[in-house]
Amino acid sequence: MSPKIKFDKWTDLYAKRTVALRSSAIRDLFIVASRPDIISFAGGMPDTRSLPMEMIAEATKKVLRKEGAAALQYGSSEGHPGLRECILKLLAEDDIHTDLDDIIITDGGQQALDLLGKIFIDPNDTIIVEGPSYVGAIQAFSGYQANMISVPLDENGLSIDSLSQTLGDLKKRNQKAKFIYLVPSFSNPAGVTLSPERREALLKITKKHDLLVIEDDPYSRLKFGGGKIPTLRSMDDSLIYMGTFSKIFSPGMRLGWITAPKPIIEKLNFAKQASNLCSSSFTQRIVEEYFTNYPWQSYLEKQTALYKERRDIMLKSLEKFFPSDARWTKPEGGLFLWVTLPKFINTAELLAKSINEAKVAYVPGEAFFADGSGKNCMRLNFSYPNKEQVAEGIKRLGELIKSQTKLYKTFTGKLRLNND
Template sequence: MASPDRPQQPDARSAAAAAAGAGEGAGDAVVPTPLPPTERFAARTAGMTASEIRALFAVASRPEVVSLAGGMPNLAALPLGSLSAEVAELIDDDGLSALQYGSAQGVPVLREQICEVMREEGVEGDPNDVVVTVGSQMALDLLTRIFVDPGDVVLAEGPSYVGALGSFAAYQARVVHVAMDEHGLVPERLQEALETLAGQGITPKFLYTIPNFHNPAGVTLAHERRPRILEICRRYGVMVIEDNPYGMLGFDGQVHPALRSYDADVIYLGSFSKTFASGLRVGWALVPPLVRDRLVLAAESATLCPPTFTQMMVSRYLAHHDWRSMIKTFAENYRERRDAMLAALETYLPEGCSWTVPDGGFFVWLTVPEGVDTKAMLPRAVTARVAYASGTGFYADGFGSRQLRLSFCYPTPERITEGVRRLAAVLEAELDVVRTFGSSARRELNRGPQGPRPDSI
């Protein structure tokens, strides 16, 4: 029974009835119909789409499928026993610090060690200009956030890293691809792109480039092109972001000079994901002081601070282990797998296929004959128990349907050989259809257009 001094609250039905009749009187408000969550999303989320490569993981992880798709490092050579002891000692010696909040810029001692790591590639950096991030992907995403407004143009190699394209799309950037060849980014094509954009009154916010052992193309930027590319960008007022996660994983022992070693205005991104342990998610950006302050603010708003524990773990590894020898061991393992892939491609692939020959890193970029669409072919490849990454995922403009990326970093040489053999059989079946009925028939079967152009590499 209601209290005499408190009005009784209406039940849900009477409230709904009151709302329905609220419009009968002049000036009465109409209760709006609630919007579904999808109609509340910000406009920029329209560019946030699932990565074609991430979507493959559930299928590619099945044991019967040989996955040549994901760029997952092979960590079998890591000294897990001694690393386990390091973790225990870290907790015993510095547990109260390691498990606590830290600086948004990163642990100071690790930033000093990062500068030592970068010296291997000719980069001289100040620890105060290093910002530690949760993998270099976070650094790239935050840099895009602080530099790019919706509609701004960024330049990237064609093809380019799928994670970078995802960040650019999320911040509504317009990506203009610049062609590569077997020697990396082509300076003349860069010049042409900048001239065309200048004629439209557009200055790109930055050039995003992976000069060493490119993902996905597997090529390395020729040394003589590096200063030329930097000079062209300076002339047009374009900043350069250099992403270099694979730079120390060369197969001939050569360490290529980073673009940052030529020009202190280059923003350099690095990572321990390929040279130590990807699961720790520790990367960094070396940036000019004016950029550093904004980047730290962006990092604070994103994560408050990078995890102190994983930073201190990486720091102890660098201090107590022969990390240079470990990197050489990784590179030797990847070279063995690269050789197995190249031999299998030469043995099994049909005529008309071509591929890059990487001298480091994780990837081979394969071009298939005219009439074959690698994205449409992928379900048939998975049915044949082999997976790859189709080329369209590495372009922002729909190109790449005649290309695919093959990753040799994780499977054993024997699995790589078997995977390429299975892929070759799928390609032969596709080509049989094209030879019999023509490429238009295959396009009709695929229910999608063939890529509009061949690529440079």
């Protein structure tokens, strides 16, 4: 903002929905967390340093030589057919069978969330999200003035008992949620995965209550081992499934997709036209070329192995340096883990000290709840910092948290360490 403008004289002109528009805690942290003196566990970034730059340069050149004019032109709103073919193949590998026409390309998963909000949410509509949920989804849905109800998670993902209770309560009040949004595999922020039994149970209960399901799945291919877990969409073709190239390739390409039943795709297409006409014809073709003619799987495998190594170091360091009553999730894939600290620690208040003194950044837990809970929690990212930074950062953070605990003991005369 220009330093000369002190007051916002346009306040009366803004639409009411802008009241709910906030900057995300993660975007706010972006600048500080990218300072070279800070070890950042705050981002959600894949390690693009390990991508094959020469191959991507070659793929880009090929696109320009082969179909430069089209790549530099507007494209169709539903997306470049060649890239949708690639997506169709990726989906088939996950037992998701759909038509080319039932896929729409978006500017990453984030635009998919915004478009879904745009076509489904009227002010005060109730929707159900996980507690904690992806901060960008909370931000997108808040923009359409949704009334968000959080259903808690545990190590096995969304609590089906709590969901059942929530849906029952809504029914008693003659209300109905428009949809449930969830990240069932290696979730952001918690790093947990919905168990196969709960997947079955979720679909049973959503069917019973005629509740639309939105499955957001950026992370299922970033798996550290074990057997394949079926996507919800492979078990039920009436739901909405979102994917993205951001975590399996590059967020810089800004490309994701939605597959959904035809009438929903049609509405999304109209919303997309109004939003940005089409996604980049250029990056769509580069991604198509890379996913068709280059060994992207082997680079993704290498990256995933790197993330696993960093996760292992983070888990070991947490064990060693965090207070014994802190708890954390043990993700089997993805980019994040979730730490729960004793109740008296407020991670948002601790953040300034953590950045200024320990030189470590993380995202405070309350950013991931629509209702302001999660104050004693934090999200830690292990995909971007290197091994040494992970070990050192967790050590410093652990020491800071322990010093807070000591301080609390001094003030209160007691050490209330249990999570009461």
